[in-house]
């Protein structure tokens with residue numbers, strides 16, 4: 748999913764297309780892309796809070812797209828992300844072993 752969106756974003760970087768929303772984001776720059784990532788993340792949260800499945804799917808699609816654009820802009824590939832996931836795969840979380848933070 749992310750691979751395909753990322754490939755499309757990189758293609759737009761290499762060969763800009765008139766009317767492309769992706770090129771609009773690249774032209775505006777990283778701050779604009781990150782603003783959209785933040786906005787879409789908030790919209791995912793609200794959709795999930797409302798338990799609206801269609802809206803959750805819609806907003807999740809939006810954030811995946813904007814994350815793919817962010818990866819292309821920052822030079823991180825889906826393979827880099829996959830490598831992190833592969834490294835974690837099969838390791839058991841140690842959430843229960845974490846000490847409470849009592850003093851700040």
Ligand SMILES: N=c1c2ncn([C@@H]3O[C@H](COP(=O)(O)OP(=O)(O)OP(=O)(O)O)[C@@H](O)[C@H]3O)c2ncn1[C@@H]1O[C@H](COP(=O)(O)O)[C@@H](O)[C@H]1O
Nearest residue numbers: 752755756759764766767768769770783786808809812813
């Ligand atoms: N998956 C997406 C995708 N998801 C969301 N969006 C766009 O993201 C925007 C987000 O909507 P908003 O209402 O939040 O934003 P806006 O008000 O239109 O824009 P801002 O002024 O806030 O930036 C919309 O314009 C959507 O069309 C996407 N635009 C493109 N893609 C994919 O990217 C490919 C290339 O698209 P272009 O670059 O437009 O050719 C497409 O074929 C799609 O596969």
